[in-house]
Amino acid sequence: MPPAPLTQIVLSTSRTHGLVAIAHGEEHHRAAQDLAEAGFQRLPSGAFAAPLADRPSALRMARALVHRAREHDITITASTRPFLADFGHDLADRLPGTWSAELQIYGHPLIQEDLWYGLWEAGEIHRALQDHQIPYSAVLRNGTGTELLLVERPGHRTGYLLGALTEHEKEDVRADPSTPRTLVLPAEADLAAHAAARTFLPAYRRALHHRDLNTVLSALERIRAEHETLQAIRESGRYSDGVPLAGTRMIPEVEATFADYAWLSFRHVLEHAPALLSRCRPALTAWPQDAAVLDRLRTAVADSQEAWAEDRGLSGVLFCADGWRRARSRFGLAVLPAIETWLAHSAVFERQARAAVPGGPVALSAPSPRLLTARPATPAVSRAPAAHR
Template identity: 30%
Template structure:
């Protein structure tokens, strides 16, 4: 009779063995591990340190006994532990990344996580019916999140992007980055650096640009005095959030000089944002100084900023230019701005 509980052992970093319980009766596999002496910190996998060879050998022998009693099968895997792969990838990426490993004893990536996968072709999302024991989420702390897992049938690693929070930007309709497929952690990291992150950054910038253009068109086409204050505040706040990222992209314009009006607009916005940051740091709530100036500058000069960014991130034929998008962290956007009582 085939066991419906299994324990897969991986040799892991730090001179340890990582044990992953799985199967319909995975709780019995977990019981076998705990009875054998494997330790587990909250949210982490069961581990066995190998520093004390005598203790480790005795624990493994005991595991086979407890697994037999719990009707769980013990499997020794030749594959590295996915958590270690995630750390290798994260350490090779620009900036500082955090790694969170999720374990799925029932063998399925949660549907709610797959719904956040953002990819051009179904690679990660195609794993919904495959047995996946674990996955890792990599976060850079600035809104970029990557999902890493392993295809069970050919031992390749998949690294894809997760949708940015809609609180940051709405990316629907801008396309999607291509998921990385690689046979090693180092190859995966190289492809994430050279392709996935630049595509992600570029598509997010295009989405920011689209929101700015839509809001600007709406404000300019509205009749004087007819714009609702709440809607106006929301549109201005979106612009003030997006603009630092757009300015950063325009400044990375392959060293080519910007047109006079475009460069002048960038300088004015940079001065304004610097003042906002200073005001936000010195006030106890309330409205930062210069909000009326920000509104006027937004309406009058945002189009020059849009033109500068479009020339930076789009090629001559209107196609994205990946080389124009770096993976450096852009400056922090200004503090959220709300100013009641403003109308156009």
């Protein structure tokens, strides 16, 4: 990000509020005070406004603002675009479904860095946040978890950038193959909404599908490695370093340790797999026989709902570390048959889910080589695992 600019007040016009001013910079509180002292009214969003209907009054406030800004070395900049919140509302009104738009102001330059935690975007918005100060944005929401980031296109007199936000953990957006890409929007709301509905939103839904699928596959791969260790211990009667178990009574303890670990990952399967399974249409693929396997996977998910609901119900409950471990072990042991079902059929799930990418014909999507499940889920294990459990 470039060095912070001098404190500035950005002026734009709004059909609803008249003249709108947004303070930005290290001394943004001083700039906001100047706006208030000049007669501008603070809006709920944090912007300030002066009605233009009374032209003499508006001119007086403008002159007073210029005088105060000069006293405090604050730059006043006139935007070449209308008020961003107006364009955001116009865009939201034209998108399919029900959307809202909320103006967000990043008064201090460092506040802009908060965007990085939610940005799920590797295109032009990503570069814009690296190379420019972004004083404000509009966040569009549809009430079902979709959040989009709308900003003015830096370095251009017109146009906007539309990107994606997420509350989920994510890979490095520059390396994650599921990361959505910025859409450059024109200044006309009708054209912008058409482009977003026809191009960005379908691509965003596909990106969500890939992200959720990769999340499930990653979770299963983590479980698989531990499950192979468990199987080896069961078959050999020895820990992974070759030390014999102290009798078969130790097997339940080993299984409890596995269940504790496996539950942490299997929760991701329970969260994301149902939507992915709902999109699968095996009859339309080259593997219609997969339908029976998908039914078994759905049953495994259904059989895990009681433990999943109890786990969510414990959110916010204070336990000691050992208490949480026992709870996770109990949940993991309760759903162990479901976990083993998913491990056994993960390859079938993957090929059907990749064939079910929304917004296009049924076809295999390009997998992430790092996540592709290519081997049987529960191979016979004759070796001692590498780590002592």
